[in-house]
Amino acid sequence: EDSGYLPRLAVLxxxxxxxxxxxGRAIIPLILGLGCVTMATVTTxxxxxxxxxxxxxxxxxxxxxxxAQLGIVSGTLAKAGGFLPWGVYGFMVAAILVGTGLLLNKIxxxxxxxxxxxxxxxxxxxxxxxxxxxxxxxxxxxxxxIPMFCIAGLAVSIGQMTGxxxxxxxxxxxxxxxxxxxxxxARIPTTFIxxxxxxxxxAFGLTDVALSPAQAxxxxxxxxxxxxxxxxxxxxxxxxxxxxxxxxxxxxxLFAFVIGxxxxxxxxxxxxxxxx
Numbered sequence: 001e002d003s004g005y006l007p008r009l010a011v012l013x014x015x016x017x018x019x020x021x022x023x024g025r026a027i028i029p030l031i032l033g034l035g036c037v038t039m040a041t042v043t044t045x046x047x048x049x050x051x052x053x054x055x056x057x058x059x060x061x062x063x064x065x066x067x068a069q070l071g072i073v074s075g076t077l078a079k080a081g082g083f084l085p086w087g088v089y090g091f092m093v094a095a096i097l098v099g100t101g102l103l104l105n106k107i108x109x110x111x112x113x114x115x116x117x118x119x120x121x122x123x124x125x126x127x128x129x130x131x132x133x134x135x136x137x138x139x140x141x142x143x144x145x146i147p148m149f150c151i152a153g154l155a156v157s158i159g160q161m162t163g164x165x166x167x168x169x170x171x172x173x174x175x176x177x178x179x180x181x182x183x184x185x186a187r188i189p190t191t192f193i194x195x196x197x198x199x200x201x202x203a204f205g206l207t208d209v210a211l212s213p214a215q216a217x218x219x220x221x222x223x224x225x226x227x228x229x230x231x232x233x234x235x236x237x238x239x240x241x242x243x244x245x246x247x248x249x250x251x252x253x254l255f256a257f258v259i260g261x262x263x264x265x266x267x268x269x270x271x272x273x274x275x276x
Contacts, residue, residue, distance in 0.1 A: 001133070002125035007117050014115045020101025021055045021108065023048065023115045029056055033064035037199075038148070038232045039141050040064070041239060048113040055104045057240055061228040061248045062255060063097035069199045073220045076207060080216035084274055088217050088267065093224055096259065148234035152197050155230065168193050179257060180218055181264040185209055188219075192226065199229045214267040218260050225256035 006028060014024030025047055033040035037060050044056045065073060077085040105112075159165035172189035176182045191206055206219055227249050228236070236245035 021105030148231035152230035222260035
């Protein structure tokens with residue numbers, strides 16, 4: 001930001017992002033989403049129109065893995081065979097991001113606003129400015145997110161005490177086995193449910209489950225597309241309203257399992273041909 005590169009990056013990608021209903025400014029929350037989707041959802045405030053904010057929020061909630069999740073995914077796919085699993089995973093996530101953006105751009109009324117942005121001179125950042133901005137933004141992020149994480153922890157604790165959590169796990173188990181063709185292991189639906197609290201929990205919980213390369217890719221794609229963490233959902237409700245937030249939340253459930261079921265059918269022959 002202080003070097004002056006971000007505005008230039010926005011200009012470089014503006015024409016590309018116009019195709020999915022966004023302006024070049026949207027590259028900032030999309031990049032931040034690879035760190036934390038909760039924080040990135042907050043930064044969609046810098047987009048000009050409500051339409052762009054909704055599209056960016058949907059893309060963040062569905063197709064952008066956070067850094068914690070991406071680290072676990074990387075390790076799982078490395079164990080599954082390296083390049084081929086990574087290639088399939090990367091292609092699928094990128095294709096879903098682009099496809100979702102194109103669809104939303106087509107069905108949502110209106111058009112992308114024009115990009116009006118100042119281009120400051122390129123310069124070396126001042127360390128004092130970087131430290132001050134980092135502190136301020138981190139503090140503001142904690143103010144936004146800590147209440148959401150507290151609510152998430154309370155909701156999960158209540159779910160455990162009332163048996164709702166076990167009911168959800170029992171509901172998901174036939175889906176993970178019958179539709180996603182994953183092993184009949186209680187840890188799989190459990191980690192999916194825990195992923196609602198923190199997205200990386202879902203990936204981490206699968207590291208000890210014996211998965212074939214095809215199953216590993218299916219599982220990693222599904223947990224990437226799976227519901228945003230509850231802190232992100234809380235911020236979505238605050239920023240976009242409950243109707244849009246829950247539409248994205250419920251839609252991501254359906255989308256993740258449909259794509260996962262299709263991959264569960266298509267990938268085993270591909271990996272068999274590749275000798276995996």
